[in-house]
Amino acid sequence: MQLIRPFHPRCGEDFEFLERLNSWRGDVVLVLDGQGHRCSFPLEWTDMAPVDAFVAAAGGGCPYRTGDLVELADLVAARVPGGRGGVGGMAP
Structure with a gap:
């Protein structure tokens, strides 16, 4: 695995x-x-x-799922001083 x-x-x-x-x-x-x-x-x-449908449809052109990128953006925003605390300034 x-x-x-x-x-x-x-x-x-x-x-x-x-x-x-x-x-x-x-x-x-x-x-x-x-x-x-x-x-x-x-x-x-x-x-x-199971293979994520978006990743499969992207045919290797996009290895990241949208949810993963949003989660990463939230993690970065939480660590940046004065960060807005979420994607687009929205609270998680």
């Missing part, structure tokens, strides 16, 4: 799949990393998730 979340520091890393679970926030995969440590990731952050 590979982590494909573009903004995650471990993106592209391979993990040994252990189990798929349903948690309060949705489907999660339990994995082992290269050092044998157990960790979990949301299913949609992995290559086990």
